[in-house]
Amino acid sequence: MTSPIVVEIESLEGTRAFAQKLAGLLEPGDTVVLEGPLGAGKTSLSRELLFALGVDEDEVITSPTFAILHEYEGRALLVHADLYRLEHPEEVGEIGLDELQAEGAISLIEWGLRFEQELEGVVLLIELGFLKRRVDDGKPSQKERDWDEHDSQRRLVRVHARSERGENILRRLAQEGALSERPG
Numbered sequence: 001m002t003s004p005i006v007v008e009i010e011s012l013e014g015t016r017a018f019a020q021k022l023a024g025l026l027e028p029g030d031t032v033v034l035e036g037p038l039g040a041g042k043t044s045l046s047r048e049l050l051f052a053l054g055v056d057e058d059e060v061i062t063s064p065t066f067a068i069l070h071e072y073e074g075r076a077l078l079v080h081a082d083l084y085r086l087e088h089p090e091e092v093g094e095i096g097l098d099e100l101q102a103e104g105a106i107s108l109i110e111w112g113l114r115f116e117q118e119l120e121g122v123v124l125l126i127e128l129g130f131l132k133r134r135v136d137d138g139k140p141s142q143k144e145r146d147w148d149e150h151d152s153q154r155r156l157v158r159v160h161a162r163s164e165r166g167e168n169i170l171r172r173l174a175q176e177g178a179l180s181e182r183p184g
């Protein structure tokens with residue numbers, strides 16, 4: 001397994017830039033799972049991915065927490081789901097995801113890790129976390145890596161491959177460079 005790509009994101013502009021790189025590598029049938037504590041930026045990254053995948057920027061993209069699943073048209077059929085409120089694995093079969101995936105949807109699934117076994121086509125797991133302020137010498141302290149602490153806006157994003165196709169996407173993401181990679 002390729003090791004995860006780790007990216008530091010300083011702002012929503014950074015989220016957008018990262019989303020534009022990743023979106024270019026996604027294809028119909030791909031499912032991306034987004035995880036991370038409340039407020040880490042799962043919906044923000046999903047929104048930028050949807051725009052980069054061709055959703056009209058005038059479209060208001062809200063969190064699917066209550067509806068569970070939102071559907072969009074971009075350069076493919078697009079699904080944005082949030083499984084936070086699901087309790088049982090069987091419920092995943094009841095949200096209409098299968099049908100959309102059978103039609104070739106690209107799916108972005110917040111809080112999907114708990115139900116990964118029930119999901120089709122998972123290529124990547126994106127873990128988002130908060131990054132604490134740098135210490136004075138400019139080197140990250142151990143504590144800075146604590147994902148649940150958030151003194152600043154900075155985010156740490158780890159992208160893990162979940163399939164062979166995911167490995168391919170990771171390699172291409174790395175080749176594209178311009179990602180502020182650092183050892184995971």
Ligand SMILES: Nc1ncnc2c1ncn2[C@@H]1O[C@H](COP(=O)(O)OP(=O)(O)OP(=O)(O)O)[C@@H](O)[C@H]1O
Pocket residue numbers: 009010011012013014015036037038039040041042043044045063153154155
């Ligand atoms: N890269 C970023 N830089 C600065 N602010 C960000 C970044 N990403 C997200 N935010 C801000 O953090 C807040 C929470 O983001 P978002 O709703 O995307 O998080 P979430 O992980 O989906 O949260 P939840 O688990 O509650 O659904 C928003 O106000 C958003 O604008």
Ligand SMILES: [Mg+2]
Pocket residue numbers: 042043044063082110
């Ligand atoms: Mg959210």
